[in-house]
Amino acid sequence: MEPNKVEDLRRRLRTLRDQTRELQQAAGDFPALARNTSRIQASLTMIAIDLGMAQEGRGEY
Helix, strand or coil, X not given: CCHHHXXXXXXXXXXXXXXXXXXXXXXXXXXXXXXXXXXXHHHHHHHHHHCCCHHHHCXXX
8 A cells, every 4th residue: 555545544543543532531421432432442453553553553642
């Protein structure tokens, strides 16, 4: 894949991770939403690793 396309995917992933964190914080006392956003974060971590974002894949921003 072309480097500029990979970088675009990385940018989009960072946006998704930020939005998921915001949703998780807004969930408050909604247990199902908190659990599901945690699952989303885990999936996004795997995608980060796939895109060569090893540091970000381990939750280091």
